[in-house]
Amino acid sequence: MTSSPPQRLVCSAKACRARATDAVVWRNPALHAASRRKVWLACQEHREHLRDFVQLRGFLLEVVPVDQLTEADG
Numbered sequence: 549m550t551s552s553p554p555q556r557l558v559c560s561a562k563a564c565r566a567r568a569t570d571a572v573v574w575r576n577p578a579l580h581a582a583s584r585r586k587v588w589l590a591c592q593e594h595r596e597h598l599r600d601f602v603q604l605r606g607f608l609l610e611v612v613p614v615d616q617l618t619e620a621d622g
């Protein structure tokens with residue numbers, strides 16, 4: 549894999565341009581294979597909102613700091 553410039557991590561919440569500090573990792577078992585990991589980036593303000601959104605649907609896998617995300621996520 550070639551090196552790429554550091555990506556600016558921006559919150560996934562609608563219309564939010566804040567820098568993401570956490571990643572909400574989730575999967576919809578009806579749509580995604582067990583190996584898939586969907587990631588929503590979240591700023592401090594939206595972290596709990598995004599986490600609750602997927603948690604209410606039973607999709608939440610984990611919430612991790614963005615610097616602990618691996619290349620395989622996405």
Ligand SMILES: [Zn+2]
Binds near residue numbers: 590
């Ligand atoms: Zn945000």
